[in-house]
Amino acid sequence: MKNTQIKRYQQLAEELAEGIQAGVLRPGERLPSVRQTCVQRGMSPSTVFQAYGQLESRGLVEARARSGFYVRAGRRAPRAVPQAAQPRDEATPVAVSELVYALLDSTRDTDVIPLGSAFPASHLFPFDALARSGARAMRRLPATRITGALTAGDEGLRQALRRRYALHGVPMAENEPIITNGAMEALNLCLQAVTKPGDLVVVESPTFYAALHALERLHLNAVEVATDPRDGVDVDALGELLSRQKVAACWFMPSFQNPLGALMPPARKQALVELLAHHRVPLIEDDVYGELHAGARRPPPAKAFDRDGWVLHCSSFSKCLAPGYRVGWAAAGRFAPTVERLKMMSSLATALPPQLAVAEYLAQGGYDRHLRGLREALAAQQQRALRLVERHFPTGTRVTRPLGGYFLWLELPPPVDALALHHRAREHAISTAPGVLFSADRRFTHHLRLNVGHPGDARFDGALRRLGELAQGV
Structure with a gap:
């Protein structure tokens, strides 16, 4: 279905992206405020926020708390976003419970680094x-x-x-x-x-x-x-x-x-x-x-x-x-x-x-004060995790850049078997959630969901580095 609001925010995002790529907007430069852009372009705040959010999800800008949006200093092109799935248009009986129980049982072990868990860190x-x-x-x-x-x-x-x-x-x-x-x-x-x-x-x-x-x-x-x-x-x-x-x-x-x-x-x-x-x-x-x-x-x-x-x-x-x-x-x-x-x-x-x-x-x-602190902690940790994925995961890895929550979805290069990677990571006390858990017909064989909602966990950086190294060899 077509929609003019979608077109407007996408058009604004593309114009700004072109300016960034052409060097008109330089690394570290602050984008016009949402209010300024609304006045200059006759747009609603929600439309401008969507445009800026899309630029952030593409890794072109970063949001700084109580300051605004800034052009990222891009040393390298950001990882591509995973491709949209093309599911088969047919009904599938569901039988995934045994697989889920078996694979996620490790998240209950406090000695395991919980990249596969469903909850953020308890100290939050x-x-x-x-x-x-x-x-x-x-x-x-x-x-x-x-x-x-x-x-x-x-x-x-x-x-x-x-x-x-x-x-x-x-x-x-x-x-x-x-x-x-x-x-x-x-x-x-x-x-x-x-x-x-x-x-x-x-x-x-x-x-x-x-x-x-x-x-x-x-x-x-x-x-x-x-x-x-x-x-x-x-x-x-x-x-x-x-x-x-x-x-x-x-x-x-x-x-x-x-x-x-x-x-x-x-x-x-x-x-x-x-x-x-x-x-x-x-x-x-x-x-x-x-x-x-x-x-x-x-x-x-x-x-x-x-x-x-x-x-x-x-x-x-x-x-x-x-x-x-x-x-x-x-x-x-x-x-x-x-x-x-x-x-x-x-x-x-x-x-x-x-x-x-x-x-x-x-x-x-x-x-609301608690929520503001929680959101800031999760957003900062997501950016940290994205930088680690960009540095340590195999060439060809794609990763999402969500505008909220605390999960990343990785599409690994096709030779990588995410289930085998899960088992190897478990030997290193790291849990993951392989993609086969997220479909009735167990597709997404080279995909991973990672929980990055653990700011302050000193084990987190090393776990992501190790997981990237393991992915290189699977």
Whole structure:
């Protein structure tokens, strides 16, 4: 689908890229501020941010905290971005759980350097403050509320979430959100609400292996849709697929997709929501990384464009505030009553103490300050990791440059077997997540997802150097 906003930010990015390559904009020079560019070109701030973000993802500029965007001093051309996959347009039964369990078991070992884990470093989270918040909340809690927990969740936490989403332009109905045991319960409940065994579900290519787990458990079939490593799901390709196949639902991660880190531009998200509403196909939106943006503003979720209730939006605090507390939620639109009923039938309610701890922490007003520090730490660590990949990995390696989150997706030269590399790295106490985990048909045999969310870990640089050396010999 064509879109004028996409054209405008791409045009601005190309003009600036040409200026950089021609030497008009020199290394170390500051780009015009977003405000200046808006005035000079008559563009919206979001359009300018997208253009600057694309330049950053291409390695041409770098963002400096509270200072702006600067032309990078490029000693060498940056690594190319991985190529978009061309998945087969056919349903695939899912059977990946044994492989995932076997390969990711090593991430539980604290002596292993966790490049294959799903969580950032624990020291990035305010566990002491959360514990104090939980103690204060529990001291004030009447005993009758402990045994009277509602299926939909603590109303104070639900109100706090509704207020926060409203500030980002995402209204929620009174029966939203439903508090769940982490985002995975929310996603599984939403999937159950809109499918039956044997149905076809569209996923990204590559997709997060937990989505494949859920499809496997419910005896659903997967079909992959082309997904750009920078801009996410190809809406035109999805439209063609929907015209040919009967699809029960789509499960997508539009913001900082795992494993690619792709961020769908707002206009593409809107086109996606409108397309699915036209076909009356539910969208299960996994938005657990939405708060981990490197830019100035949180990208709007697909839910922001939902007018007819076809988006089942799921998220949690596990990746941005409270790993292990298992506090997630689902804003399921027209399917909210069904999701709440399924929640009651499966786990009845979510544990109250973690909900109260998070609600009390939010009420104290430190959440956004914590997020700013977390985002800065992750963005700086990503740049460090990219420099190490450029120096130490084989010639021909391609790597993503996400605008948020903490994953890098590497496309290694075709002779490299990423599964064999995973086993060799494990001998050196390094875990990885090989690409075969991220597709129902186990493609992506020479791809890796790397978790770079571990600033301050003295082992990190050496692990990436060693992994690059091992890749040279696989």
